[in-house]
Amino acid sequence: MTADAPALVASLSARGATLATAESLTGGQLAALLTSVPGASVCFVGGVVAYATAVKVSVLGVSPATVEEYGAVSAECATAMAVGARQRLGADYALATTGVAGPGQQEGHPPGHVWIACAGPASVETRLLTLEGDRAAVQAASCRGALSVLDGMLRREDSVLG
Secondary structure, three states: OOOOHHHHHHHHHHOOOOEEEEEOOOOOHHHHHHHOOOOHHHOEEEEEEOOOHHHHHHOOOOOHHHHHHHOOOOHHHHHHHHHHHHHHHOOOEEEEEEEOOOOOOEOOEOOOEEEEEEEOOOOEEEEEEEOOOOHHHHHHHHHHHHHHHHHHHHHHHHHHHO
16 A cells, blocks of 8 residues: 555554654655645644755754765765654654655666655654656655655554554
């Protein structure tokens, strides 16, 4: 089952939890998708579009050493973006997207190479997506992938809580 924004907004709102975003290749589309849901203001606190690596470092607190060692298109950078957004925006959860939308390669990665991270109260999860299609298709699929990672984290937390 594919996670959708209305269901996630409802789930977060019901548990009194908040969400932030840190986006690179999706350029704010993930935040727009979430805020298109009526009532999203109950749980969505804000987002950072950190398209440039310098913004990932200066605004989200990604370590320059992380970028130097792993690159901006990496699990490590996605994790740091999500953790940084969670901390700086005071959210319970944060989703981050970083990758290559195309048309060209970045850091040796082809278009469609995307890392998603979700930082929650107890853990951080990452997922590598290998997507196909044009720039718009990669961005849209990245947003869906991010929602799926959050949905999985919330479902696992629900199963642990009983």
